[in-house]
Amino acid sequence: MSDDLGGKLAAPTCPIPISDYPTILMAHGGGGRLTQMLIEKLFVSSFDNPALAELHDGAILEAGGARLAFSTDSFVIHPLFFPGGDIGSLAVHGTVNDLAMCGARPLALSSGLILEEGLPIDDLWRIVRSMEAAAKASGVPIVTGDTKVVDRGKGDGVFINVSGVGLVPPGVSISPRRARPGDVVIVSGEIAVHGVAILSVREGLKFETTLETDSAPLNGLVEALLAAAGEKVHVLRDPTRGGVATTLNEIAAQGRVGIRLDESAIPVGEEVRGACEILGLDPLYVANEGKCLVIVDPSAAGLALETIRAHPFGRAAAVIGEVTAEHSGKVFLRGRIGGLRLLDLLTGEQLPRIC
């Protein structure tokens, strides 16, 4: 055996310098810079293929003349039950939305459950009923599944993975690479609702609010939008983990365009603003579960906004910015008093401030 082959058989060096991060930190899952580093340096470089390289919410696969969208998402939320939803409905909505953001009509879902020993059967029953209700409401059946149980202390009650497939209709082409200078950026409603609703029931941080998660299936809204504006819809993305700011940074980087937002145009509810002011959080980085960002050709912006607003999940939709040729790969925000500033990726999760 030649030395050369021996070299290939040896364990490859981890591309992330061990000295920097010898262990996984929570920030690796926070959606910010460290998450991106994992995706780019470990996963994309290892699994390297054209469908993955798109780095969209799901992959698009050609099959027998049709275009299939395929997506997967895992849910590890705590607490399992929260105002307006639970891990079950969240998991179904999450994958339905990931497929919708590919421009696809979702066809079917899988349900992978990892249960911790000691989980009350009643809790599991509530979660399963909730998954079923969410699947029914979004019109996408759960057609296959798997269940595993781990020792007490080795899980957090329930972890759920939901994968899904969908069909991309002819004429629809959704990709961050289609973002063009002059395109209009629309958000489908008030932002940061889900993240604040979850924070309000977290141990150590309970505060009183009437907020409920905005978790909802967006496939109906997207279908209506695509029927109205068709190929003029260039990019769709749901700003979940990391919020609107992180998602738009990803689009700007992948589409090699700049994005400019107008802070005073971004819809943020009073309760969410109040909670964020007190906790020192920027709502632009807080998670959403029933909202999408739409980047659309300026000629169809009015029609797109009207169509989204006509849908029950899009009533508070607003134009929040535009795609620019300058500042490629970056997002800038025109602040309330008129100053322009960079809206950067965060390194990790937002941490509440001291004072």
Place this chain on the structure above:
Amino acid sequence: MKFVDEYRSEADARKMLQVIRRTVTRPWVIMEICGGQTHTLLRSGIDQMLPEMVTLVHGPGCPVCVTPLEMIDRAIAIAQRPGTIFTSFGDMMRVPGSKLDLLSVKARGGDVRMVYSPLDALRLAVENPSREVVFFAVGFETTAPANAMAVHEARRRGVGNFSILSSHVLVPPAMEAILSSPDNLVQGFLAAGHVCTVMGYRQYEPIAEKYRIPVVVTGFEPLDLLQGLQMVLAALEEGRHGVENQYSRSVTRDGNLPAQKVLSEVFEVCDRPWRGIGVIPMSGYRLSAAYAGFDASRRFEVEGIRTEEPAVCIAGEIMQGRKRPSACEAFGKECTPEHPLGAPMVSTEGACSAYHQYHRS
């Protein structure tokens, strides 16, 4: 939102900027003390809207930034002790010690928890009587009363498994340290509104008199800062000195007397090392003799941990207003939020983090 939107109005900001432009005839250097103010200034772009003759330098008022490296190493040593629950505000979690940060201690199995209030840490101690619960008490006069209250409550209720690692610092001695330095550039101060909400502003009157300098107690919203700047610039142009209060909706001359009472009972003033600056006499709080039993550094014998600051980080010069973050050779290169060499790049109130987050284009 009421009490917020009126301080972020674009039309009013434009008017105030016009007044400032009419006021300024000469170059001036002004320091805002508080890191929260630094972030508002950069976040809202005020630093770019001011006349060129006005130079803003950023003060030492970021509690995370001025906490010395050795104090973070002491916190990490305590957090690594088996059975300990180490609690801290979120900001401190990512600040690198000489080898690790608190989030890495957590990733390696340490029980490190983020809390929003020292009273939550006290509650954890009550709920976990078999474990030691330690709270990392950092901050200026703003956070000190709540931390004092937690210790006061712990003693009153006999919660013996609770203690704090105190790294409290005080604003007026730091201002004096800056002003008395031979290479001081600062000609006027925006004092930190929240610190003064607790302490009032009597303490600043002798400083303003001694150094013949204007000090304006200022709030944190964009219009607060614009008005505070206008007031300090008007005083400078007219050759006036003394203390004025822009943040009158929150601050009185005497401050919050009940809070000051708890502070003087639980804490005593001591010499304190500041990161990058060195020891400033009588510039910190330690637990008073009656509460010394709640001092985590004594209880866990970490007082012997001493760490030298890294030479490349110029945090000290930045926090004394001698340099801006962009003047640092490591800024944005060796030193980024992912690889911070010093605390000002980590903290949400740090000047380096503000420049990196809002200015890099």
